[in-house]
Amino acid sequence: MVIFTKRESYEKQIAIYLGNRDYQKAYDLSREFVERFSAEMLAHFLLMKSAFWIKKFDEAIKEGRAAFNLSQGEDMLTCAVILSSSYYLNGNQEECYKLLSKMKADGNPDVEKLMFIYALAVKNEQEAMQHIDKLYKINRRLAEEFIMKFL
8 A cells, every 4th residue: 555645646646546437546545635634725625526426425515615715716616616516416405506606706607507507406597597698698509508408
């Protein structure tokens, strides 16, 4: 068994595991990464991401909150997307909707698609349509493909 001592070594190996869809190995190594480098946003992010893929949503939420609180700028949005998805899949549609709606992400098609789904989940049809309109303004073809998946 290899023992890592550098942050970069963890990052590279976990990225390889995630890329190969070996989510359990990514999860196990990410837990070790968090134990050794608990102040690192990326350690919590990778644990959130790997926990998400193995459907450990409670842990993905816990680590997602930690990563989100340590993040800045674009990293905050990336954390918010996975964290909100974890909330959603864990059955907490209200929290996922609140979190992502606080993010200033105009112009991001992924956020608009998620916000459409989340707005529908909390029965806010008017806002759902606003997100579809925004998605059309960003990329008409992408919006049409997205809408076709719901019809």
